Amino acid sequence: MFSDWFSPAQCAGYIAFALGVGCFLQTDDRRFKLFMTGECLAYVLHFALLGNPTAVASSVISTVRSLLALRTRAWWVAAAVVAANLGFGLAMAQRPADWLPLLASCLGTLALFLLQGIPMRVVMLCGTGLWVINNLLAGSIGGTALEVVVALVNLRTIVRMVRARGADTPAT
Numbered sequence: 001m002f003s004d005w006f007s008p009a010q011c012a013g014y015i016a017f018a019l020g021v022g023c024f025l026q027t028d029d030r031r032f033k034l035f036m037t038g039e040c041l042a043y044v045l046h047f048a049l050l051g052n053p054t055a056v057a058s059s060v061i062s063t064v065r066s067l068l069a070l071r072t073r074a075w076w077v078a079a080a081v082v083a084a085n086l087g088f089g090l091a092m093a094q095r096p097a098d099w100l101p102l103l104a105s106c107l108g109t110l111a112l113f114l115l116q117g118i119p120m121r122v123v124m125l126c127g128t129g130l131w132v133i134n135n136l137l138a139g140s141i142g143g144t145a146l147e148v149v150v151a152l153v154n155l156r157t158i159v160r161m162v163r164a165r166g167a168d169t170p171a172t
Helices: 008-025 029-050 053-071 075-092 096-114 117-138 141-168
Strands: none
Touching: 008 029, 008 141, 029 053, 029 096, 029 117, 029 141, 053 075, 053 096, 075 096, 096 117, 117 141
């Protein structure tokens, strides 16, 4: 199922892995989005080398989305990015599994543009679940490892943020 562990495709996945873990360790939303941009770029190369065009399209859109989310939180920009994802899906998806990365990207878009802090990370966690399934089906070693670790790191960061918010709340 998995190709050579040290092929160029898998090495690009390992780079995405490192950037993704760094991304979800961030409690600052701006740094989160910067790391996510790098992760998405590495994913473009990774999935191109694996021959998964819908994941490439989704990753390209996610790269642009992450860059746009650094500049604006406009709902219409989020709607345009979601529409682009759905358009790519209609044009490229050949089987139900092809929709997984596109739907994950839609969730990520809504999270990055419309949410902040803990709620943003919870919605991103849902998208992570879709990426885990996609990566297993695509034979992506680094991508699967990335998303499983990202889910764990994201959960840990969410707990840290909840605890920090609780510590900031005065007792009544």
